Amino acid sequence: QKEVEQDPGPLSVPEGAIVSLNCTYSNSAFQYFMWYRQYSRKGPELLMYTYSSGNKEDGRFTAQVDKSSKYISLFIRDSQPSDSATYLCAMSLYPIYNQGGKLIFGQGTELSVKP
Amino acid sequence: DGGITQSPKYLFRKEGQNVTLSCEQNLNHDAMYWYRQDPGQGLRLIYYSQIVNDFQKGDIAEGYSVSREKKESFPLTVTSAQKNPTAFYLCASSGQWNTEAFFGQGTRLTVV
Numbered sequence: 118q119k120e121v122e123q124d125p126g127p128l129s130v131p132e133g134a135i136v137s138l139n140c141t142y143s144n145s146a147f148q149y150f151m152w153y154r155q156y157s158r159k160g161p162e163l164l165m166y167t168y169s170s171g172n173k174e175d176g177r178f179t180a181q182v183d184k185s186s187k188y189i190s191l192f193i194r195d196s197q198p199s200d201s202a203t204y205l206c207a208m209s210l211y212p213i214y215n216q217g218g219k220l221i222f223g224q225g226t227e228l229s230v231k232p
Numbered sequence: 233d234g235g236i237t238q239s240p241k242y243l244f245r246k247e248g249q250n251v252t253l254s255c256e257q258n259l260n261h262d263a264m265y266w267y268r269q270d271p272g273q274g275l276r277l278i279y280y281s282q283i284v285n286d287f288q289k290g291d292i293a294e295g296y297s298v299s300r301e302k303k304e305s306f307p308l309t310v311t312s313a314q315k316n317p318t319a320f321y322l323c324a325s326s327g328q329w330n331t332e333a334f335f336g337q338g339t340r341l342t343v344v
Contacts, residue, residue, distance in 0.1 A: 121274065153335075159337055160236075160322055160335035160338050161275075161322070161335050163332045205274060219277065220275070220277075222274030222276075
């Protein structure tokens with residue numbers, strides 16, 4: 118069993134839809150949770166960062182962490198064609214600098230938003 | 233502009249050859265990392281370095297080598313011992329108090 122599981126999709130939605138992206142994990146010690154967005158043939162860029170449980174909102178994006186269920190989500194409201202990309206969840210036990218870059222990534226979900 | 237520069241963007245390797253991927257950052261970050269990305273898989277850590285002249289193996293270091301002679305530079309050599317080198321390689325860096333990694337634009341390596 119992988120430490121982090123993410124539905125690879127692809128996921129196709131119409132413009133304006135609410136998108137829900139999810140990851141489950143097995144290690145209850147994870148404390149730092151991230152969502153990266155990766156456009157085709159580009160490097161990932163950080164979208165959201167959350168420490169421990171709770172919600173975090175940034176514009177059209179909301180990240181949720183439920184540590185009791187070992188489940189994290191990213192919601193995209195009013196989705197746009199420019200949101201079409203692969204979304205990667207990542208998590209770690211400690212801040213990245215303290216543990217040698219040991220981010221554990223999900224497989225990534227490919228999202229397509231149709232005009 | 234501050235950032236991480238990877239070169240080349242595309243690289244072709246013949247069987248039995250060693251190739252070196254370049255990674256340079258001007259963010260004054262102490263830590264640098266190399267990840268490998270394959271279709272349908274997440275990123276996997278190859279090597280990391282938290283300080284000049286020191287580096288550590290990640291989860292999939294076999295067939296790879298690195299050096300860290302300068303703070304700004306962390307080149308990755310893919311040796312002939314790496315049996316399945318075709319992949320997308322990503323370099324990243326982070327500062328001492330960062331909580332996330334910043335990535336370069338990647339190098340796509342293909343064995344021909």
